Amino acid sequence: MSTTKSLKVLARRKKLLPYLLVAPALLFVVGILAYSVIYGIGMSFFRIDLAIPGRPFIGLENYRNVFTSERFINSIGRSLIFVFFSVTLGLLLSFGFAQALYRVKKFSSGFRGLILIPYLVSGIATAIMFRFLFSGSVGFVNQILVTMGASRVQFLSTPNWALAIAILANTWFIIPFSTLILLAGLQSLDPQLFEVSVVEGASKLQVLYSITIPLIKPMIGISLVWMSFASFNMFDVILPLTGGGPGRATEVLAVYMYRIGFEFLRYSEGAVVMTVILVLNIAVSVFFLKVFSGEDK
DSSP states (O other), X not given: OHHHHHHHHHHHHHXXXXXXXXXXXXXXXXXXXXXXHHHHHHHXXXXXXXXXXXXXXXXXXXXXXXXXXXXXXXXXXXXXXXXXXXXXXXXXXXXXXXXXXXXXXXXXXXXXXHHTHHHHSOHHHHHHHHHHHHOTTTOHHHHHHHHTTOOOOOGGGSHHHHHHHHHHHHHHHHHHHHHXXXXXXXXXXXXXXXXXXXXXXXXXXXXXXXXXXXXXXXXXXXXXXXXXXXXXXXXXXXXXXXXXXXXXXXXXXXXXXXIIIIXXXXXXXXXXXXXXXXXXXXXXXXXXXXXXXXXXX
C-alpha cells in the first residue's frame, strides 16, 4: 500500500514539475505587465504634466479633455479603419498561406522558416522597406509606373493612399505568426476527413466551408485576437513610415498616445489613451474568442 502511495506521489510530482519550472518566469512577466497596466490606469486620474508642477488628483478631468479632443476622435476613427482592414486582409492572406504550406510536402520546414521573415524583421526596417517601395520620387513602384507610361502617384503624401500603404505594411508585418497558428490548426485535422469528403463528391469549397473552417474555428479566433491586438498597438511601423501624416491620416491611437505623452509631455492624458487602447483590445479579443470558440450552439 505504501508503495502504491509513493508511486502516486511521484507521478503527481512529475506532472507538476513542468508547471513549477514555468511558474517563476510566468509570474515575473505577469507581475511586470500587471504593475504597468495598473500604474498607467492610476496615472490617468492625476494631472501629470511637466509644464505644471505637482501631481494633483483630478478624477475624470483627463478623460473629459481627451474624449472631447478632435484629434482623439480622429485617431480612434483611423484606428478602427486601420485595424478592420489589417485584420480582414491579414486573415485572408494568412489562411491562404497556411493552406499552401499545409499542402507542401518537400522542404516544408524551409518554407515555414521563410514565412517568418517579416515577423523577424523590425518594425523600423519594415517601414524603411515600404518607404523605398512607395516613395513619391524614387520609389520602386513609381519607377514601374513610369516605365509603363503612367504618371507617378504620391502614395505617402495623399491621405487615403498613405493609410492604405500603412495597412499594407502592417499586414505584411503581422501575418507570419497568424499563418503559423492557422497552419497548426490545419495540421491537427485528420486527413481521412478530406479523403472521405472527396470520395463522396464534395467540392473544394464545400470541404472548406463545411469541414476545414468549422474545425479550426478556435485557431481562427486566436489568429484574429493576435492580429487585432498587434494592429491596435502598432506604432513602430507607422511612425517611421508616415509619421502619422499626411494631415493626421495615419495618426492611430498608438501614435497619438506617443505624441501626447512624449511631444506634449502630458503623461496623464497619454495614460487615458493607453486605457482606451487596453479596453478596445479586451473588447475585441472577447468578441473574437466568443464568436470563434468552436462550441456548437
